[in-house]
Amino acid sequence: MEKENKKKLYERFHMDKFNFWTIVSLLILIVCLLFIVYPFLNLIIQSFHNAETNAFTMENYLKFFQKRYYKEALRNSLVISTVVTILATCLGVPLAYIGTRFNLYLKRVIYVMVVLSMLSPPFIGAYAWITLLGRAGFITKLLASVGIQLGELYGFKGIVLVFTLKLYPMVYLYVSGALGSIDASLEEASENLGVSGIQRILKITFPVITPTILSAALMVFMTALADFGTPRLIGEGYNTLPVIIYKEFLNEVGTDTSFASALSVIIIVIALAVLFVQKRFVDSKSYNMTSLRPPKVVELPRAKKILATAVVFFVSFLSVLPQITVTIQSFLKTNGPIFVSGFSLDSYRNVVNKLGQSITNTFLYGFIALAIIVFLGLLGSYLIVRRKGFTANLIDLLLMFPYVIPGAVLGICLTVSFNQGPVVLTGSMWIIILSFVIRKLPYTMRSSVGILYQIDKSVEEASISLSVPPMKTFFKTTVPLMIPGVISGAVLSLISVINTLSATLILYTGKTVTIPVAIFNCVNNDAYGQAAALSTILTLATIVCLLVFHKISGGKSVV
Template sequence: MAKKRSFTFWSGVTLVIVLIFTLFIVYPLLSLFVSAFRDPETQAFTLENFMKFFSKKYYMRALGNSFKVTTLTTLLAVFIGAPLAYLTTAFKIKGKGLLDILIIISMLSPPFIGAYSWVLLAGRSGVITTFVRNTFGIELGSIYGFGGILLVLTLKLYPYIYMYTKGTLKKVDASLIEASESLGCSGIKKIFTVIMPLITPTILAGGLIVFMNALADFGTPMLIGEGFVVMPVLIYNEFISEMGGSASFAAAIAVILVMVTSVMFVLQKYVVNKKSFTMSSLRPIQAKELKGWKNIAAHVLIYFIVFVSIIPQATVIYTSFKATSGAIFVKGFSLESYRKIFTSLGGPIVNTYKFGVIAIVIIVLLSMFISYLTTRRKSTLTNIIDTLTMFPYIIPGSVLGITLLISFNDKPLILSGTSLIIIVAFVVRRMPYTLRSSAAILYQISPSMEEAAVSLGDSPVKSFFKVTAIMMLPGVLSGAILSWITIINELSASVILYTGDTRTMSVSIYTEVIRASYGTAAALASILTLTTVVSLLLFFKVSGKKEISL
């Protein structure tokens, strides 16, 4: 007779996690698809929503605009990020550590802050625009529209390529480069025949992250897009609009966007798996000293790119201390903007930290259990869980916001308008950072440590909490800090889910910019930027690293 499998603690944990994922990932996605194929009046099955999208030039133009922005952003990010990573790895660059931190800060700050900063600098009445107009009599091109979106997203997203490529270059064995040089391959030829093939899978992986982020971004095109409409803005307008907005049509657009991101995700995985290989760097690349004009050119190029990247953060901090008269900046400095936000916008500040802390606690617990189940207790159910953890990568924030509202806006479970629905969005969207670092550190912990505890009389459950969980903490916490940074900067889902009582700082910054109240927006953005920097320094302290590995 076959031995009956008893119901254990881990069986219960697996079942609970499957139920949580089913309720907050599977069910919302199914609700989204059902809504997309439903007539809003008769509730009958229909393809009308999709026919409407593909038959009207306005909607197809939005899809084309999204591809145009995301493709060019990805190409520019690769064009900037990969050479920058090579220069800082292969050559000695002064202040390299500080430059890395500044690049990471520009990457982790929300892109809508970049959009708002460039409006202050290069808008119709911006500082740079006014200076050039008054001094040289030249009218600069508008920051609004396609060009502005491309500028902001490229400066925000090229650090992903930079961090990915730099991490891979550190694994390249210097003997490969020396061998190519001994065969007469040097300079540019060496880069394209030896180094590029080695880092191509990494660039493709980073390119997917850039593509997904650019495609999903809502704040930047909403603030500076003007007539240039992209898919996330179209979804928001159709869902929120008081003039003919349709939840079913918005759901259909969201389904199209999910299908696009899914196809891109699968394609990238296929290409990377075909081209990927393992590198073992016995002798990593040693940074060489550049001399003469090459040294000057490399430093000028790197410093210029980093300077332009960090302009948004510097601008918001500077303008937060500027005196204001109503919504207009005037001469002199003042703390009035900070006084205003703490007297009238204290709620969003408290909400940001409160919702973020609750979400992080849930993320840490789930990540520890999920990573343990998927690496140490493999089964059909844990494989399903592992697959479901991929969904946050392919669900844009605006789509997630709509799926949650559609799913939990009616009985038996009404969450719309509550803080819980925002916390759920935070957990679903930002758990992968912690989950990934938890799984990574678990692979470095030998199962024999747990087995030793069991042999000394501890139960398997007790040995997990007393041994494995404690050893996992450094990796879990470093991932949790990255999740925290992205949570406090979240806008795409929050702007759809928030109410007056559940506004967060990112939503408040967005609404203040829309109202042209730039002083208070700058003060809020400065607090958010400062929190990001402090969190980043905490990450370095906890992880013992000097950089972020992606």
């Protein structure tokens, strides 16, 4: 009887039309409309404007479909994204199986290398591989001295190399988590029916984790499709759509905002179409299992164990090699753009003296954005899980929409929308912070939703039954239970924020430059020593964040 009374009181508080959560719903909806819906609608409207007369026109879209240059850029983007997705999946899935199912040597070291390579900016990998395998790269010269000539790194091959080594860890980590959650009885039953070895893996294990593989593949595809820095640095004429969008928006002979907006709409439509197809396929392939008995880790014979460890370690080492390379380079002496023999701290001194503001900005903007992300993530997730309905579903949809939007497109949206009118943010630090929040909030939202599903409603019912208002119940009872998991997700969001380039490159001014933008500019200006020093600072910050995450989460995986 007492339990029923608690539940009735809990439901009465939640059914009141003008309670705390109704106000929160309206405020978050207004924020979504102002900072998500309005910018993207403005982008669509802008794409139908004539740049000179401002009249309605279809010429921006006609220009795209009529000129081979732009269609080739789209084709290049799709080819790159597809090839990288296939390679990253083919590399990540078997390595994840070996790393998860067998007791390898140096397992913890391999995991750290995989995570670190996944969380670093792709353009740092592009820069590092240029210094290693470029025309004047260290490995190129070393091989040339013994008569071995390497082919060109630049263009299609270079982009695919950088993306594959950067993005396969995403597949590795997701698939590792899925393999660890399979109920061992499922595979044991298949063996009893005569299905074993590679046949069991192909017919039982991999089909069961197909939704996870497809989800990881989608993230790889979206990341490769949206990335601007890598093809810009290493493409050398192999243009992709994000690069073209950037060039059109910041053209030296005049900004063509309308045409850049049309290109942005096209890439958004493609991203949404891919997301829709993937979701339909995953929904048709979903399986449920109890996962009461996780699979046992198999102890390999010593020779096989050494071989398996060597394979996984070698690929993991290649993926983290860019961070190692730039760290070493940051301590080398430089003569202009050339690294010379001997070690020095000159690059760090130059960074502190000339680019110190970028370091301050990165962490200041990152922590402000993080505070907003955590606050909105807590409130938004509660609405989605506990206040189900049309408004909550709409908020969920609006907050998750930026997940599929390329960073450069988001930068253009915000610039077009907040360059004039009642709310002017262009040129200020707040437009960069806003881009961080919009782009990274979906990740914290999803982790917060997952945590809230694990918290029993009876805890809140008990609080409300003692006449504690919903707002006080949320902040005094629910939030403390959510905080450990939310903070873990927030640390990962901070890593992602401080490594962001695409949107920031569109939005920054001289006073609001961040570390990724400063690195990008240093590479373009041949200031390689400073670029290496800044990259090392960024890598060190990422490692510190990972250690904090590991401490807070109790050693959980980052995905």
